[in-house]
Amino acid sequence: MILGKVAGTIVSTNQNINIKGAKLLLVDMCNTKGESTGNFLVALDLVGAGYDEVVMISQSTSARETSMTKNKPIDAAIVGIIDVMDEFEKVVYRK
Amino acid sequence: MILGKVAGTIVSTNQNINIKGAKLLLVDMCNTKGESTGNFLVALDLVGAGYDEVVMISQSTSARETSMTKNKPIDAAIVGIIDVMDEFEKVVYRK
Amino acid sequence: MILGKVAGTIVSTNQNINIKGAKLLLVDMCNTKGESTGNFLVALDLVGAGYDEVVMISQSTSARETSMTKNKPIDAAIVGIIDVMDEFEKVVYRK
């Protein structure tokens, strides 16, 4: 999974995704310190992620392995909110 | 899903896609402000996207999870037209 | 799908692809004007593409959604020859 930071939301009324209550978030890819890279993805939120939270994103077919996304044309889903990240036994990010 | 801007159309008479009325669009990947990057994809239009509109593109197997694209050799499909995008509660793009 | 220009052929007698009469082409990724980038892929030809033609390439599982490529270890197939490409209602490439 890749790391990203929730940066905003997307409104798309004319779409073909067909998921009731789908919440599409704009996610900025980030490093292990939670610093943004400026590369964005649109991902379906499966965990109730909020602004500025660091999340894990699962891509491609893996994004569809949940009851909500099964057989939907989704290629990126937020599958977890990161609480703590450590590198070499030192905490580098804490929610 | 990735963001792109509809830049043009593709005509391909000798093809193996076998979708009646398939509309193939040339899409320029763009940032969250709708600014082009100059990296292009050819994507099947599923939502009636028009010139200069910012769209969401679903890739790989996810592009085939619709009735029109099922079992077709398509690896990129436009699955939504973006109406509004906001970053940190500020609108950065509006259709 | 991505755009490429047919640049040459590949001969591989010791292979595991198991497609009778498979024609493997060397394709140079190109921009919307048909200009080469120098990044190459080996793709299975499904449409009889010739030297210097600009083609659409479908990748990964999508490349296997045809009768010829089904269940074969192919991850790139030429699925269409481009006749005309236009950007903002101006023709940028014509075969």
Add this chain to the structure above:
Amino acid sequence: MILGKVAGTIVSTNQNINIKGAKLLLVDMCNTKGESTGNFLVALDLVGAGYDEVVMISQSTSARETSMTKNKPIDAAIVGIIDVMDEFEKVVYRK
């Protein structure tokens, strides 16, 4: 598979992965000498990898071809710990 070096761990209580005892590791992509590149992935550990070990990571659908990851929204899994790597008959990395 790509090469990576185990750099740390991830804690995510609010997640949608649904694997009991899932251990998510932070992996830094590395070269054949085991030198880090600073590009990170979050991968599910299937082999008991430890800090600083060089591992092989399988991505996308391939990451789900094990009993633990089947039908789970996982797109990266550590499938092997590297003991020795050689280039042109010279050992370049040893655990």
Add this chain to the structure above:
Amino acid sequence: MILGKVAGTIVSTNQNINIKGAKLLLVDMCNTKGESTGNFLVALDLVGAGYDEVVMISQSTSARETSMTKNKPIDAAIVGIIDVMDEFEKVVYRK
């Protein structure tokens, strides 16, 4: 498929691939002249490739479309050894 040059071997006793006699090779991505780029993949050898040979690598799900790799967590396989490559009717590589 992408082009690579066989650069070495990988030994991994603690792994989860479960293929008897699996031979994992270190492959350096290369251009059409067989020149290395320094970007490496670990790929399962399906064709008996040897040091310094230029090979075709199939990735992701396509890598599993053979009897040996079916349902295995493999995302890169060597599916052919290149004998000859030509660009614009001029031979650029010969084994």
